Amino acid sequence: MANTRKTLERVPEEKFGWKPHAKSGTMGWLAGHLANLPSWAVLTLEKEVFDMQPAGPLPKIEPPKNRKELLEMFDKNTATARAAIAGASDDDFMKPWTLLKGGQKVMWLPRMAVVRSFVMNHNVHHRAQLGVYLRLNDVPLPAIYGPSADEAPF
Numbered sequence: 123m124a125n126t127r128k129t130l131e132r133v134p135e136e137k138f139g140w141k142p143h144a145k146s147g148t149m150g151w152l153a154g155h156l157a158n159l160p161s162w163a164v165l166t167l168e169k170e171v172f173d174m175q176p177a178g179p180l181p182k183i184e185p186p187k188n189r190k191e192l193l194e195m196f197d198k199n200t201a202t203a204r205a206a207i208a209g210a211s212d213d214d215f216m217k218p219w220t221l222l223k224g225g226q227k228v229m230w231l232p233r234m235a236v237v238r239s240f241v242m243n244h245n246v247h248h249r250a251q252l253g254v255y256l257r258l259n260d261v262p263l264p265a266i267y268g269p270s271a272d273e274a275p276f
Contacts, residue, residue: 123200126156126249128264130196133252135188137259149255154185156252157196159245163203166219166236167210173222207237 130153138150147155165172174180186192215234220227231239253263262272 123160123245125264125266126245127193127196127200129249129252129256129266130156130192131189132256132261132264133189133192134259134261137261138188140255140259142255142258149252149259150185152248152252152255153192154183154195156245156248157186157192158183158199159241159248160196160199160203162244163237163241164199164206166233166241167206167214170218171220171222173225174228175222175224177225203241 133149133153138153139148141148186195210233215237216232218230219233219236220230222228249266253266256263263270265273
Protein backbone atom coordinates (compact mmCIF):
# COMPACT_ATOMS: atom_id res chain seq x y z
CA MET A 123 0.00 0.00 0.00
CA ALA A 124 2.93 2.33 0.66
CA ASN A 125 4.09 1.89 -2.95
CA THR A 126 0.60 2.51 -4.26
CA ARG A 127 0.38 5.69 -2.20
CA LYS A 128 3.77 6.85 -3.54
CA THR A 129 2.41 6.36 -7.06
CA LEU A 130 -0.88 8.15 -6.32
CA GLU A 131 1.06 11.10 -4.87
CA ARG A 132 2.55 11.65 -8.34
CA VAL A 133 -0.78 11.99 -10.21
CA PRO A 134 -0.97 15.57 -11.51
CA GLU A 135 -4.39 17.10 -10.95
CA GLU A 136 -4.26 18.83 -14.32
CA LYS A 137 -3.98 15.37 -15.94
CA PHE A 138 -7.00 13.75 -14.23
CA GLY A 139 -8.85 13.87 -17.57
CA TRP A 140 -5.94 12.52 -19.67
CA LYS A 141 -6.15 9.06 -21.23
CA PRO A 142 -3.79 7.27 -23.60
CA HIS A 143 -6.49 5.92 -25.91
CA ALA A 144 -10.19 6.45 -26.60
CA LYS A 145 -10.97 3.04 -25.06
CA SER A 146 -8.89 3.71 -21.93
CA GLY A 147 -10.06 5.18 -18.67
CA THR A 148 -8.83 8.60 -17.64
CA MET A 149 -5.91 9.03 -15.29
CA GLY A 150 -8.32 10.38 -12.67
CA TRP A 151 -10.59 7.35 -13.01
CA LEU A 152 -7.65 4.94 -12.79
CA ALA A 153 -6.21 6.70 -9.74
CA GLY A 154 -9.66 6.73 -8.12
CA HIS A 155 -10.05 3.01 -8.82
CA LEU A 156 -6.71 2.39 -7.09
CA ALA A 157 -7.82 4.51 -4.14
CA ASN A 158 -11.03 2.49 -3.88
CA LEU A 159 -9.53 -1.01 -4.29
CA PRO A 160 -8.53 -1.47 -0.62
CA SER A 161 -12.22 -1.19 0.32
CA TRP A 162 -12.78 -4.46 -1.53
CA ALA A 163 -10.99 -6.26 1.32
CA VAL A 164 -13.69 -5.04 3.70
CA LEU A 165 -16.44 -6.07 1.28
CA THR A 166 -14.87 -9.52 0.94
CA LEU A 167 -14.55 -10.08 4.67
CA GLU A 168 -17.94 -8.66 5.64
CA LYS A 169 -20.14 -10.16 2.92
CA GLU A 170 -20.44 -13.71 1.62
CA VAL A 171 -21.73 -12.71 -1.82
CA PHE A 172 -21.28 -9.76 -4.14
CA ASP A 173 -23.40 -9.21 -7.24
CA MET A 174 -21.56 -6.99 -9.72
CA GLN A 175 -24.74 -6.51 -11.73
CA PRO A 176 -27.61 -6.51 -9.21
CA ALA A 177 -31.26 -5.88 -10.06
CA GLY A 178 -30.89 -2.35 -8.71
CA PRO A 179 -28.06 0.11 -9.15
CA LEU A 180 -24.75 -0.36 -7.39
CA PRO A 181 -23.85 2.40 -4.95
CA LYS A 182 -22.18 5.23 -6.82
CA ILE A 183 -18.63 5.99 -5.78
CA GLU A 184 -17.82 9.64 -6.32
CA PRO A 185 -14.48 10.00 -8.06
CA PRO A 186 -11.93 12.21 -6.34
CA LYS A 187 -11.82 15.77 -7.69
CA ASN A 188 -8.20 16.45 -6.77
CA ARG A 189 -5.09 14.81 -5.33
CA LYS A 190 -6.04 15.69 -1.75
CA GLU A 191 -9.36 13.84 -2.09
CA LEU A 192 -7.61 10.99 -3.90
CA LEU A 193 -5.10 10.45 -1.09
CA GLU A 194 -7.75 10.87 1.62
CA MET A 195 -9.88 8.19 -0.08
CA PHE A 196 -6.91 5.86 -0.39
CA ASP A 197 -5.80 6.40 3.22
CA LYS A 198 -9.31 5.85 4.59
CA ASN A 199 -9.87 2.70 2.53
CA THR A 200 -6.43 1.34 3.39
CA ALA A 201 -7.02 1.89 7.12
CA THR A 202 -10.41 0.15 7.06
CA ALA A 203 -8.95 -2.71 4.98
CA ARG A 204 -6.07 -3.18 7.40
CA ALA A 205 -8.51 -3.24 10.34
CA ALA A 206 -10.76 -5.79 8.60
CA ILE A 207 -7.80 -8.02 7.75
CA ALA A 208 -6.34 -7.76 11.27
CA GLY A 209 -9.72 -8.58 12.78
CA ALA A 210 -10.32 -11.66 10.64
CA SER A 211 -9.44 -15.12 11.85
CA ASP A 212 -7.90 -17.91 9.80
CA ASP A 213 -11.38 -19.48 9.69
CA ASP A 214 -12.82 -16.21 8.34
CA PHE A 215 -10.28 -16.24 5.53
CA MET A 216 -11.19 -19.82 4.59
CA LYS A 217 -14.94 -19.11 4.35
CA PRO A 218 -16.32 -19.06 0.82
CA TRP A 219 -17.00 -15.86 -1.07
CA THR A 220 -19.15 -15.80 -4.19
CA LEU A 221 -19.17 -13.36 -7.10
CA LEU A 222 -22.44 -13.05 -8.98
CA LYS A 223 -23.42 -11.23 -12.14
CA GLY A 224 -27.14 -10.60 -12.35
CA GLY A 225 -27.77 -13.36 -9.82
CA GLN A 226 -25.70 -15.93 -11.72
CA LYS A 227 -22.63 -17.39 -10.03
CA VAL A 228 -19.45 -16.28 -11.79
CA MET A 229 -17.03 -17.78 -9.30
CA TRP A 230 -16.51 -19.02 -5.78
CA LEU A 231 -13.27 -18.81 -3.84
CA PRO A 232 -12.09 -18.81 -0.24
CA ARG A 233 -11.93 -15.22 1.02
CA MET A 234 -8.16 -15.56 1.36
CA ALA A 235 -7.86 -16.06 -2.41
CA VAL A 236 -10.21 -13.15 -3.11
CA VAL A 237 -8.17 -10.77 -0.94
CA ARG A 238 -4.98 -11.93 -2.64
CA SER A 239 -6.27 -11.78 -6.22
CA PHE A 240 -9.04 -9.16 -6.35
CA VAL A 241 -7.49 -6.78 -3.84
CA MET A 242 -3.72 -7.21 -3.80
CA ASN A 243 -2.94 -8.47 -7.32
CA HIS A 244 -5.55 -6.14 -8.78
CA ASN A 245 -3.85 -3.25 -6.98
CA VAL A 246 -0.42 -4.20 -8.33
CA HIS A 247 -1.82 -4.48 -11.87
CA HIS A 248 -3.47 -1.05 -11.85
CA ARG A 249 -0.54 0.57 -10.04
CA ALA A 250 1.67 -0.55 -12.94
CA GLN A 251 -0.91 0.71 -15.42
CA LEU A 252 -0.90 4.09 -13.66
CA GLY A 253 2.90 4.05 -13.88
CA VAL A 254 2.60 3.84 -17.66
CA TYR A 255 0.14 6.75 -17.65
CA LEU A 256 2.60 8.77 -15.56
CA ARG A 257 5.57 7.87 -17.77
CA LEU A 258 3.63 8.91 -20.90
CA ASN A 259 3.12 12.30 -19.23
CA ASP A 260 6.77 12.71 -18.21
CA VAL A 261 5.96 12.39 -14.52
CA PRO A 262 8.89 10.88 -12.58
CA LEU A 263 8.09 7.39 -11.30
CA PRO A 264 8.70 6.37 -7.71
CA ALA A 265 10.91 3.44 -6.88
CA ILE A 266 8.66 0.42 -6.37
CA TYR A 267 10.66 -2.82 -6.76
CA GLY A 268 14.02 -1.12 -6.49
CA PRO A 269 15.21 2.05 -8.16
CA SER A 270 13.25 3.57 -11.00
CA ALA A 271 14.89 5.40 -13.90
CA ASP A 272 13.85 8.57 -12.06
CA GLU A 273 14.97 7.67 -8.54
CA ALA A 274 18.37 6.00 -8.70
CA PRO A 275 19.80 5.39 -5.21
CA PHE A 276 23.38 6.24 -6.24
